Structure formats: C-alpha cells, structure tokens
C-alpha cells in the first residue's frame with residue numbers, strides 16, 4: 549500500500565489545495581466506513597492484523613498509535629478511524645465557542661520535506677454542537693471501539709484571564725463522551741495561547757477542569773477522566789521543568805509532547821521556501837528530532853514515572869520506536885497520514901512487533917524508555 553500510495557495517490561493530492569484535499573479525504577473516509585461493502589475491504593487492507601497491547605492509565609490499548617489532534621476537529625469520521633485500525637482517536641481541538649478559524653489558505657504542504665505548516669486557528673463547531681454531534685453518533689453506533697480522546701482549545705474571543713472557564717466549560721460538555729482529555733495550551737495559532745503554559749495560568753486551568761471532573765464523576769457515579777497537558781516544543785529547559793512540575797502537582801495524568809513548532813529548517817528549494825515562510829506551526833519530519841528530545845528530557849525529569857505521549861514526525865516504525873524508547877507510552881501521528889497514507893498504522897504496528905522480536909522483548913511496555921537503559925536500541 550505504501551508504494552501504491554506514493555505512486556498514485558500522492559501525485560494527485562499534490563495538485564490539490566491542502567485543506568481541500570484534507571476535507572475530501574475525511575468525507576471519503578466517512579463514506580467508505582458507512583457502507584459494509586467498502587468497510588470490510590478497508591479493514592482488511594488497513595487494520596493491523598495483530599495486537600501489541602500496551603496499558604496506559606489502567607486502560608489496555610490494542611497498540612500504541614493514535615490519531616493526533618487537528619485531523620478530525622469535528623469528530624466527523626469516527627467509524628473511519630476505527631476501521632483503519634487506530635489504537636485511539638483524538639478529536640478537536642474543541643473550543644467553548646464555535647469559530648471559523650483564520651482566513652484561508654491556512655494549511656500548506658511541502659512534499660519534498662514531508663512537512664506541513666498550518667495556521668488553522670481552532671476552526672471548530674464549538675463544544676455545544678460537538679456534544680450534540682457526539683450524542684447522535686453514540687446513540688446510533690454506540691461508543692467507538694477504541695478510546696476517544698478530546699483535545700481542548702481556547703476560544704479566540706475569550707480573554708486570556710478567563711481561559712480556565714473556556715477550557716472547563718468544554719470539558720464539562722464533552723465529559724460523557726471522551727475517555728481522555730488533553731488541555732492544549734500550545735497551539736501557535738491562537739494569539740498568546742502559549743502564555744498559558746506559564747505556572748499560574750496552567751495551574752488555574754487544570755484546577756478548574758479537575759473541579760468539573762470531580763463533580764461529573766460524582767454525578768455520574770463514574771471514574772475521574774484522565775487529563776493530560778499538551779506542550780509546545782519551544783520551551784527552554786527551565787520552562788519545561790516548570791510546566792511538568794505544575795502539571796504533575798495539579799493532578800494532570802500525563803503530558804503530550806509536542807505540538808507543532810514555530811521554528812523552521814533551512815529550505816532546500818524554492819517550493820520549500822514558499823511553504824516554510826508561511827506563518828504558523830510546522831509538523832512532520834522536521835519536527836521529529838525536536839519532539840523526541842522533549843520526550844527524553846521529560847522522561848529523565850520524571851524518572852520515567854509520568855506518562856508521556858509522543859507526537860511529531862512519526863512516519864514509520866523506526867520513528868515510532870524512537871519515540872517509545874525515548875520514553876513515550878503511546879504515540880500519535882497527523883502528518884504521517886498525509887504523506888504515507890492510511891496504510892501507516894498497519895506498517896507501524898508490524899514494524900514495532902519486529903523491533904520487539906529483535907530485542908527479545910515480550911511486551912511493548914518493556915520498550916518504553918529503553919534508550920535510557922541501553923545504548924543501542926536501533
């Protein structure tokens with residue numbers, strides 16, 4: 549499939565505007581997964597045959613690869629992602645208020661460097677409509693058969709000092725539907741959002757969400773939902789330590805490293821220069837090393853005891869292995885789906901099983917943070 553995708557689909561996609569290609573792909577995925585004649589072949593082609601189970605916060609995932617936030621902001625194609633065999637699905641970012649996001653064009657693709665630049669600005673239907681859509685979906689099809697994660701963003705209109713209300717309102721509205729929630733204070737495309745990574749602001753947001761968490765779990769007689777925080781790869785070591793300490797102290801259950809980067813590599817061509825010079829966050833291959841370095845640092849800071857989700861530039865099993873052995877329990881991809889196609893999940897899961905065999909490990913859990921324990925984990 550990888551070769552087929554590269555030979556046929558990629559050249560066609562390359563001719564299309566990035567956002568339009570993205571929305572067409574989502575529509576197709578939704579369509580194919582709603583019809584048994586296409587759903588079954590889809591599963592056969594793309595869903596990993598074997599499981600490599602891994603336990604994260606008490607839940608066992610079939611394998612560690614999930615869909616990163618931003619790909620399915622409106623939770624439009626849940627059955628599609630299930631049938632493609634994702635280990636978990638993160639929807640959103642969802643904000644309290646509905647918003648259009650930044651003017652188009654706002655998503656740019658560099659095929660030669662396997663990179664995207666986006667400045668979407670949290671375009672989403674808002675938490676009220678998202679809750680209604682999820683209710684409809686759950687009533688019709690039941691809960692997804694893999695954990696559903698929800699990415700929480702902040703509405704552009706909400707002043708920074710009212711951020712905790714914005715995040716906690718969305719959290720409350722979607723509490724029933726999500727299995728895990730991610731507080732995103734790291735998108736570069738909402739003015740000043742990254743300032744919320746500061747100590748006091750972050751503590752305020754987490755504490756407001758934890759308050760709702762306790763209230764909802766009592767009301768519903770159900771467990772608390774795990775809350776994670778997602779960080780930017782531009783924090784210096786002091787800032788990173790502060791964010792980690794604050795999030796841990798405030799009762800966050802783990803960290804997602806990382807969001808897109810505002811840094812840029814040196815372009816190798818005019819077309820790369822055109823994409824790299826766009827304002828926004830870069831994802832894909834150029835982010836890979838930076839996000840892995842963050843995972844390593846967080847793993848060391850927390851003695852490997854605090855769950856890390858690794859995201860940034862995962863395109864292959866080697867990239868996935870690098871993130872896991874750096875310290876990530878689970879991993880996510882966005883750009884990998886754009887550049888490698890829907891077959892990426894199957895090939896990563898297959899490749900990870902091979903790595904476990906090579907290293908004589910019986911469980912993926914034993915590979916988490918392995919690069920800190922032995923030198924050569926290739």
Ligand SMILES: Cc1cc2nc3c(=O)[nH]c(=O)nc-3n(C[C@H](O)[C@H](O)[C@H](O)COP(=O)(O)O)c2cc1C
Pocket residue numbers: 616617618619640641642655664666668670699701732735778806807808831832833835859860861862880881882883884
């Ligand atoms: C178009 C686009 C939209 C995104 N939207 C969000 C978002 O709403 N919330 C979020 O936390 N991350 C968002 N991200 C970041 C991704 O979840 C991920 O952290 C980043 O793309 C790095 O992973 P990758 O290299 O596999 O793409 C977005 C990324 C892209 C490319």
